[in-house]
Amino acid sequence: MQARLVSLDGQVSVPLNNDINVVGRKEGICDVLLDRGNVSKLHCLIIKTDGLLLVRDLGSTNGTLVNGQRVSRGALLPGDELSFASLKFQVQFGAGVDGEVSPADRTEVMPLVPESGIAEAAIDSLSDNLDEFPLPEL
Template sequence: MEVRLTIVGGKASRKAVTVKLPAVIGRSREADLTVAHPMVSRRHCELFEAQGLVRIRDLGSLNGTLVGGKEITEAPLRPDDEFSIGPLTFRVEYEYAGDVT
């Protein structure tokens, strides 16, 4: 599964990148998506797929991972949800079938 991440606000606003899951986000060059900022840990968080839904997991970062403004250890991400690491906030976009009734 691929996920499009768009930066919300700040100088890099509307800059977007597509990542293939699972993907580690962090300051390290070995991360799938590198964010070069001192408030971002080397391996800050991971995006992964579980039952067709994107989830985010904090990887023991020093400054935490926020979803909807709340610090999480792990949480689901639906299309248009936002998460923050360090000074950056990302909007999540992907194809989600959702609950079919």
């Protein structure tokens, strides 16, 4: 999944290349390096998993905000505003990021079940066996 943070003025675009991205000002450790005194050395994590983007604050002094609300952890949606101290970014991920849709993000079209009666016969054969599994009395 492609994901990135774009500054609200559109001047800066930061790709989130790893499954776990460390945000902060500590060189050599942080994947997203924000060189500002009001950003903690290890500010937060941005995690990509199963098509979702999650954020977890690492006890930062000035907090991590999603759409203006301070969070310790939470899910991010495309278009959310993510703030680290005074730095504000728009969250972008999923279809449309970099103009490409990855195979994992595509909707798979499944064929229709034929109307041959096979499905009905299978359901009937299963329901014939229900007496073998009595339900407890309440």
